Amino acid sequence: MNQVPGCRQVRDEVMSGRTTCAHVAKNAIDIIRTVDESLGCYHEVFDTEVLETAEALDRQVADGKDPGPLCGVPIAIKDNIATRSGRTTCSSRMLQEYRSPYDATVIRRLKDAGALLVGKTNCDEFAMGSSTEHCAWGPTRNPWDTDRVPGGSSGGSAAAVAAGTCSGALGSDTGGSIRQPASFCGCVGLKPTYGRVSRFGLVAFGSSLDQVGPFARNTEDAAMLLEVISGYDPNDSTSADVVVDPFSENLDRPIENLRIGVPVQMMSDRNDPGVNARIEEAIDVYRSMGATITSVDLPLTDYGISTYYVIAPAEASSNLARYDGIRYGHRCTQQPGETLEDLYSRSRSEGFGDEVQRRIMLGTYVLSSGYYDAYYKRALQVRRLIKEEFDRAFNECDILLGPTSPMPAFGIGDDMDPLQMYLCDVYTVNTNISGHCGISLQAGFTDSGNGLLPVGLHLQAPPFQEHRLLRAARMFESATAHHEAVPENSPG
Amino acid sequence: MNEREMELGPDQIRHVAKLSRLELDPGKVSEYSRQLGLILKHIAKLNELDVDGVEPMAHPLPLTNRLADDIPSAPMPVEDLLMNAPEVEGAYLAVPKVLDEGGA
Secondary structure (H helix, E strand, O other), X not given: OOOOOOHHHHHHHHHOOOOOHHHHHHHHHHHHHHHHHHHOOEEEEOHHHHHHHHHHHHHHHHOXXXXXXXXXXXXXXXXXXXXXXXXXXXXXXXXXXXXXXXXXXXXXXXXXXXXXXXXXXXXXXXXXXXXXOXXXXXXXXXXXXXXXXXXXXXXXXXXXXXXXXXXXEEEEXXXXXXXXXXXXXXXXXEEOOOOOEOOOOEOOOOOOOOEEEEEEOOHHHHHHHHHHHEOOOOOOXXXXXXXXXXXXXXXXXXXXXXXXXXXXXXXXXXXXXXXXXXXXXXXXXXXXXXXXXXXXXXXXXXXXXXXXXXXXXXXXXXXXXXXXXXXXXXXXXXXXXXXXXXXXXXXXXXXXXHHXXXXXXXXXXXXXXXXXXXXXXXXXXXXXXXXXXXXXXXXXXXXXXXXXXXXXXXXXXXOXXXXXXXXXXXXOHHHHHHOOEEEEEEEEEEEOOOOEXXXXXXXXXXXXOHHHHHHHHHHHHHHOOHHXXXXXXXXX | OOHHHHXXXXXXXXXXXXXXXXXXXXXXXXXXXXXXXXXXXXXXXXHHOOOOOOOOOOOOOOOOXXXXXXXXXXXXXHHHHHXXXXXXXXXXXXXXXXXXXXXX
């Protein structure tokens, strides 16, 4: 199957004159046209603009200039990241027609690096969900099995990369929304340390948890993308003024005496057996490369879901209060005699889907008078305990290792209670609660009984240790060929 | 807080919806009540832990205020800011009348 090459390959071929940005762009758009009807990764494809940008880049290259580290590289963007091009909908009727008057900082950085922004990708509404089914305009399908979900909430970006419609993509991760879809779709997905990447222009969901991060087909490409989007931004006072290491350099140098901790809580026998088998194999791979493997006990991580589902809805209920039908977003049709308050309430209920309304109510409840201390304050206290538990673990280990998700991709339309859906995030939410960084890597397959499905290996590293995280990930990649697997049954 | 208090009955759902400025479909109240009840029951697990004296952690980073130099920058054009407004009159957002005739 025809695939857009990865970031490094595109950049090298363009700069050496073996191909042109225009050719790369046309190829990407052709592939999207071929496969996206059955996958539903994209809300919008910027055909005309991409070609124009590509031709302008080609002229610069012809003049002997270097337009940047991502010159000619086609990148897809999750539709909760503001772009001046097209709409920024968050997969919500609320923002169906919303056009951002500015580019997010990450978008500006990608453009400055010479990237080609191919289009906006589907996601769960306002990034709330784990399946990319809670969307105003239908689900995205998993390229490995189109009857299954791609994971979520950044499922469109994950599937777009896995299906080879682009070299890389951006998503956002509030409780696992980059890593879990990367796991389900068999690609690389990285959640940076909180503050590493500017959130300016990322539509806010859980402001103390949200981070933008890359999807790619291998760790080197993920490192290239992360390098471009990272760094302090005066427009985001929560972005950290911390040196951005050249993440893509020295990636191939293995970490000597690597100490890996395997949390016992993550190797639960309730996990899919194929998932546990692949993770055990990954442990053997690291052991054979000289790493020390230790079992670590992180009992407080069992409280992660409970903590997360207080903090994230609380922050969401506050952030989503801005959608009131006044300045932008959906406004209901007014009836004579209706008050301004009626306008707010009906606009919101018409604009938001069920899951979003459920979370707003949950968040409003835990913040409401009389319940604030019992829920919100207590969750913030447990948050600190969880963070301290990770700090202690990272004193003993360089990297924590486990599965990204307890199970592989589930079926589209599987009847799941909201709580069951929330429990899918059990291994990823703690990274966001604590604020450090994590990555999901393709680690092989599990047999669904009806074909093979990808399994994700989850590595975590201390705050601002993305270079360590990527180098450890690259060690696994260099010893295995899992990342080279391509979904052959995928349409096209 | 015991489990009974953690339940969200239909009246409480309607109250929370009002606080949230949501106009709930009356047919969905009992479903929301059941679903949110299950979630709150799971959240009640937090009561197992002793958190006495633990400083709440609102944020992963130790943040301090950052002051920008007091230099005006180019503002976003009004047309750009109004292009997403549902209803505009001139250079203003139009909203339904808030005050009664002769009021205020």
